[in-house]
Amino acid sequence: MADSQEQPERQTGGGAQPTERRRGWNVLVQHVTEHKIETGLWATRLLTISFTLGYFIPLFGNPYNLYYKVLMSNAATSALRLHQRSPTLQLSREFFGLLFLEDSCHYLIYSLLFLTLSPATIIVMPVALYALLHFASYSLTLLDCLGLDAWWGARFLISIVDFQTRNILRLIAFSEILVMPMLLLMIFSGRASVFSPFLYYRFLSLRYASRRNPHTRTMFHELRMRFEAMVLEPRCPEFVRNMVLRTIAFISNLAPVIPPPS
Structure with a gap:
């Protein structure tokens, strides 16, 4: 998950040993200077994680305000990442x-959509989990x-996140799908407008x-297979x-056409 690191330089000549890679605060400052956008993404993801923890464990601040700060920090991350991918x-x-x-x-749209709705x-689950994945990856680089090889505790926690990447991505996909029926329920409780499901359908597409x-595509397929297996039981x-x-046929008809890989 983490970015690959440069291999240490090797000396020329027979029997030469590889030189030690320079490390320390000066190296960190140089790295941050040369990778401003990546470091900025790391910082905004840290904010997203911090605000999420504050929302779930409201020891400091108003959870209601922290909820919207989660979405705003994710919007900042998405906008910065989008600028990195499409600078011109x-x-x-x-x-x-x-x-x-x-x-x-997609997640810039997601954040802007839910900034206008009730908490x-x-x-916040997909937003926070994505932030955790990418934050852990770049933390290893820093x-x-x-x-700081002695920081085995931090590296151990990061390795757990790395090991669970596939399960976390599946949980994110399931959360994205589950938001749609939740939005429909929010309409009846007056917490969302009738246009919200249509806007979210665009995001889900x-x-x-x-x-x-x-x-997300794989999770839709797995859910379809599981529900079909359940209802085809004789009992x-x-x-x-x-x-x-x-319902499955209706949802399948709404699925966008996936172009073949070029």
Whole structure:
């Protein structure tokens, strides 16, 4: 998950040993200077994680305000990442078409959408988990610059996150899907507008068609297989079977067409 590090330089000549890589605070400062955007992304993700912890464990500050700070810090991360991926703005249809293919654009839309709605815990889950994954990855890079090998505790926690990357991505995908029925319930309680599900459907369609992250698409497929297996059991009532199969068919018709890989 972490970025690959440069191999240590090797001396020429027979029997030469590899030189030690320079480490320390000066190396860290140089790295930060040369990688301002990456370091900025690391900092905004740290803010997202901190605000999320404050929201779930409200020891300091108002949880209501911290909830919206989670979304605002994620919007800042997404905008910065989008600038990194598409630095040159072009007022053309092709440019905006490519822009909407970027995962960072998807989550910028996500954050802006839910900044206008009432708080719901599940909404911050994908945001916080993505921040945790990328924060852990870049933290290893910064620790390598410092050479703090003795910080085994931090490295151990990061390795746990790294080991659980696939499960975390699956949980993110499941959360993205689960937000849609939650939005429908929020409409009846007056916490969301009738337009919210349509806007979120656009986000979910973008996630489904994502080129770099197939986990949402895979999770839809797994949920479909599981529900079909459940309702096709002989003991399942027929009216339940018909209702579930019709719902699956309706959702499948809403899925965007995935272009073949070029």
